[in-house]
Amino acid sequence: MIEIRSLKKSLGGKPVLDGIDLDVLEGESLVIMGPSGTGKSVLLKHIVGLFDPDEGDLLVDGMSVPRADGHTIREIRSRISYVFQNSALFDSLTVEGNILLGLPEDHCGRPDVDCDKLVLKALEHVNLEPDVLRLLPAELSGGMTKRVALARAVVGHQKYILYDEPTTGLDPLNASKINELIAHLKNEIGSTSVIVTHDVDSAFNLADRIAVLSDGKIRALGTPEELRSSSDPGLQRFLDPTSALAGAV
Numbered sequence: 564m565i566e567i568r569s570l571k572k573s574l575g576g577k578p579v580l581d582g583i584d585l586d587v588l589e590g591e592s593l594v595i596m597g598p599s600g601t602g603k604s605v606l607l608k609h610i611v612g613l614f615d616p617d618e619g620d621l622l623v624d625g626m627s628v629p630r631a632d633g634h635t636i637r638e639i640r641s642r643i644s645y646v647f648q649n650s651a652l653f654d655s656l657t658v659e660g661n662i663l664l665g666l667p668e669d670h671c672g673r674p675d676v677d678c679d680k681l682v683l684k685a686l687e688h689v690n691l692e693p694d695v696l697r698l699l700p701a702e703l704s705g706g707m708t709k710r711v712a713l714a715r716a717v718v719g720h721q722k723y724i725l726y727d728e729p730t731t732g733l734d735p736l737n738a739s740k741i742n743e744l745i746a747h748l749k750n751e752i753g754s755t756s757v758i759v760t761h762d763v764d765s766a767f768n769l770a771d772r773i774a775v776l777s778d779g780k781i782r783a784l785g786t787p788e789e790l791r792s793s794s795d796p797g798l799q800r801f802l803d804p805t806s807a808l809a810g811a812v
């Protein structure tokens with residue numbers, strides 16, 4: 564379980580997160596939505612200790628991320644995989660090299676671990692053929708790049724997967740394929756997911772619960788049904804995919 568407690572963070576003298584309280588429950592898919600520049604990526608980065616909060620705390624399986632020493636932060640990070648907003652593949656590494664980065668250091672040197680098998684299984688999860696392993700990121704289409712990023716995220720069977728805008732920049736067909744894969748991965752691997760997305764349709768398809776972040780605070784939190792039946796007109800405009808305000812509270 565991930566517990567976020569009264570978390571505050573200012574950046575460049577401007578409050579970005581202004582008292583966030585949020586739990587991510589075991590096994591759930593929690594979608595975080597909110598306007599651009601509202602702190603969604605900053606919040607995800609706090610979970611893996613890439614940002615330190617100014618105030619408040621954040622616990623992963625009971626371990627405080629801001630107060631973790633080097634050993635504890637490695638333990639926390641070993642439980643989490645992170646699909647960055649731009650996929651963040653290493654240009655100079657092949658697809659295989661990029662996927663192997665999803666495994667803990669020294670993992671492949673262990674006699675009881677068959678890394679080739681793990682990589683092939685990860686490829687299978689994201690519907691890619693083994694012949695892509697030799698390719699470099701520059702040789703991949705946008706949809707394939709996202710798939711490789713997903714393969715890297717699942718290869719180590721981490722307990723938590725954080726997805727930052729996994730479908731941004733993809734055409735609708737590839738975006739819906741990636742959404743299907745995220746749902747499939749949840750069912751196959753049983754991981755707990757935090758998914759940041761702008762896409763209202765995919766949020767409603769993927770989420771067990773949705774948190775709407777705006778002006779540094781969680782404005783709404785509930786199941787898709789609960790949010791749909793809310794009487795808050797600002798929230799309804801935000802959630803209506805046909806509205807020009809969709810995704811912009």
Ligand SMILES: Nc1ncnc2c1ncn2[C@@H]1O[C@H](COP(=O)(O)OP(=O)(O)O)[C@@H](O)[C@H]1O
Nearest residue numbers: 574575579597598599600601602603604605606
């Ligand atoms: N490393 C950083 N240094 C200074 N400001 C940052 C940094 N990262 C993000 N910000 C600012 O924090 C705010 C939230 O950014 P971000 O979390 O990336 O938004 P989004 O909700 O679109 O993911 C923005 O105003 C952004 O400019």
Ligand SMILES: [Mg+2]
Nearest residue numbers: 603604648727
């Ligand atoms: Mg972002």
